[in-house]
Amino acid sequence: MNSILAFYNSSIGKKIMMSLTGLFLIIFLVEHLVGNLLLYANDGGHMFEAYGAFLVSNPVIRTIEIVLFAAVLVHALLAVILWYRNRQTRPDKYELYRLKDNTPLASRTTIITGSVIFIFLVIHLDSFFLPTRFGAEKVSSYELILMKFANPWYDLFYVVALLLLGYHLKHGFQSAFQTLGLRNRKYTPLIDGLAFIVWFLIPLAFATIPVYFYFFQQATSAVLMGVH
Ligand code: HEM
Secondary structure (H helix, E strand, O other): OHHHHHHHHOHHHHHHHHHHHHHHHHHHHHHHHHHHHHHHHOOOOHHHHHHHHHHHHOHHHHHHHHHHHHHHHHHHHHHHHHHHHHHHHOOOOOHHHHHHOOOOHHHHOHHHHHHHHHHHHHHHHHHHHHHHHHOOOOOOHHHHHHHHOOOHHHHHHHHHHHHHHHHHHHHHHHHHHHHOOOOOOOOHHHHHHHHHHHHHHHHHHHHHHHHHHHHHOHHHHHHHHHHO
């Protein structure tokens, strides 16, 4: 027990936990994207809703969902602790040190991009997760998507948040493999290929969704908003 606590308290222990939770969150993103791409079936949200209903009714998925929320909280909390400790120990008040600081921009800004993603997540859950699961009025996820994405400001916020998510993952994904000691000559080409999918293609695919709904589903949204 003591050794677990000591591991948790050490910086490297925290970094390993951040890497593992981060990789788990990326797996969730892949699953979430696959589900969301069903929105392109152009069948009035039929397949998308069926997939959602399957997930909600599955006890294993419901359990994983609890792990997912715990992973988000652990990842965010450890990031803040590590960032704060780092700030306290680094003499970056000195200009000379700053000039020498050649860590990539994506790495120095992960705490900022991470904070925006956290805010995005709170707004996102408030838009979709809370009303579909706990709302008094029964409304489907598809209807909510149509209504929310009819607002250009909401869409712009999503696109910006997803841009920052890409930037966050650009550093985070590589850094996780570094921390876990998996970045050697044999695996590097594979990791680099996966990294491109993770930091570029996944956020890009998510970002097409609000854009698509704004430009191509306006008529359906207008009908729906007339009803509600
Ligand atoms: C832009 C496209 C996206 C759409 C259309 C979308 C849609 C949805 C919907 C409808 C739900 C509610 C599902 C339900 O509980 O029935 C949901 C939940 C959720 N979304 Fe998204 N989402 C998008 C992007 C994202 C991104 C980029 C993230 C993470 C950074 C994210 C994280 C989550 C989480 C954590 C949940 C709650 C867990 C779950 O229900 O699976 N979503 N999303």
